[in-house]
Amino acid sequence: MLDVLMIGETDWANTGFRFSRCLRLLGLDVLMIKANYHPFMYPEQAIVHPQFMGLPSSLPSIEELIDSAKVIHFVGSVALKDMPIIKGKKYVVQHGGSIYRENHKEINDYFNSFCDAAIIQCPDLLGLGAKNEHLIYYPVDTDFIQPVYERKSEKIIIGHFPSNPAVKGTEKIEGVIKRLQDSYLKDKFEYRTGGRVSWIKNLKRMSECDIIIETLQPEINGKKYGEWGNTALEAAALGRHVLTNTGNKYIYEREYGDSPSIGVVNTENELYDKLKVTIPTPFYLSYGRNARYWVEKHHSMQSTAKRLSEKVYGGLL
Numbered sequence: 497m498l499d500v501l502m503i504g505e506t507d508w509a510n511t512g513f514r515f516s517r518c519l520r521l522l523g524l525d526v527l528m529i530k531a532n533y534h535p536f537m538y539p540e541q542a543i544v545h546p547q548f549m550g551l552p553s554s555l556p557s558i559e560e561l562i563d564s565a566k567v568i569h570f571v572g573s574v575a576l577k578d579m580p581i582i583k584g585k586k587y588v589v590q591h592g593g594s595i596y597r598e599n600h601k602e603i604n605d606y607f608n609s610f611c612d613a614a615i616i617q618c619p620d621l622l623g624l625g626a627k628n629e630h631l632i633y634y635p636v637d638t639d640f641i642q643p644v645y646e647r648k649s650e651k652i653i654i655g656h657f658p659s660n661p662a663v664k665g666t667e668k669i670e671g672v673i674k675r676l677q678d679s680y681l682k683d684k685f686e687y688r689t690g691g692r693v694s695w696i697k698n699l700k701r702m703s704e705c706d707i708i709i710e711t712l713q714p715e716i717n718g719k720k721y722g723e724w725g726n727t728a729l730e731a732a733a734l735g736r737h738v739l740t741n742t743g744n745k746y747i748y749e750r751e752y753g754d755s756p757s758i759g760v761v762n763t764e765n766e767l768y769d770k771l772k773v774t775i776p777t778p779f780y781l782s783y784g785r786n787a788r789y790w791v792e793k794h795h796s797m798q799s800t801a802k803r804l805s806e807k808v809y810g811g812l813l
Contacts, residue, residue: 498564499813502528502542504571508593509726510538510695511617512571514635514797515590521801522809527561528571536659537694567812570611573603581610586812591626592617592634594663597719600624613808618723619744619751630807631751635800636729636791643735643788644703645781652685652775655705655736659692659727665713665741672767676775685775702727703734706784707774710740712767728758729795732787739770757790759783 500519504512507530516528531548534541546553558576562568569588573596581587589607591614596603604625607614614626617634654673658664666689673687688705702708708731714722724740731738739759742748748756759774761767793799 497525497566498527498561499524500526500567500569501561501565502526502569502571503558503574503576504528504530504542505574506530506532507534507542507571509634510534510536510541511592511634511726512590513538513540513542514637515571515615515800515804516542517637518635518797518801518804519809521797522805524809524813527565529558529561530571535692536698537696539696567809570607573599573607575606587611588613588615588808588812589626590615590617591621594716596621596624597721598717600626612812615804615808618725619742619747620720620723622744622747631747632800632803632807633795634726634729635797636726636733636795638733638792638796641699641730641733643733643784645735645784647706648704649686651683652707653688653705654685654707654709654771655688655702656709657688657690657693657698657701657727663713663716663721664711668712668764669709669767672764672771675768676771679772681772681775685771699730699734702731702736705736706781707771708736708738709767710738712741712761712764714741714743714762722762724756724758729791732757732784733791735784735788737774737781737783738787739767752794754790754794757783757787 502516513528516526519526528542529545530542533544547558567586571590573591587610589611608627614629615632616622616629656669658666710724710728722741722743728738728740739761741762742760759770761770
């Protein structure tokens, strides 16, 4: 019998799959299935179950898998259509993106009726009505992602590689870069950018930068946003100095006991001022080492597994 069956759709940023690996670190028998392959071509992903696409399969049916599991764990605020709620089973839902941000009332009306706990991946989604909610950020595979501290150029290399420019605030970020390129600092730095590539290629291009600017976006579609995500944590794991936004630093400190080791920039002027100070100095080199230590301490697979046990799964199994 399975301890946990995790069910997702696209599993954006492979987050659900990494959570499944964290649960396995707790000694649980876990299987994750989903409906779609990820466009970033992660080398390991959840199993794409053919039944989602109406195809025959030699795998046990989704219904059989649900029947065999003690806990049903939904990823990405999405449940199976017309799924029966089975007495005696435990249910967990995980929220972490625009689907929940823009439709949280309807989603909570559904999941709160039967779920035992909700995992919230970023603090702007807290307090929207989920029952028994717990903040647990995205886990990072710090065994696979190794830091790279050596310099690649005499100039400071600043990188911004948005998966979705509209979501990441790319237009505002590049406006700040243009101001710096027109200033006395123009010969002190190099700016690199680019669109979607595979996850492995993205790690490589971030590792060749000194500073990564992740996000500068206070709201999306009229809803509060302005929070860092997977890219910030992965860049920090690489030993990069990360600049990104957050409006909830106090919530992070309350939940994790430390300040996040990132450079917080919530406006274009704050980003400009931070870069203007950082570019001419060598101090940013120590920031990357601090960032790597912070990710290992609070957001590695092992530390996330411990938090999952303490906040959610210790009371379920």
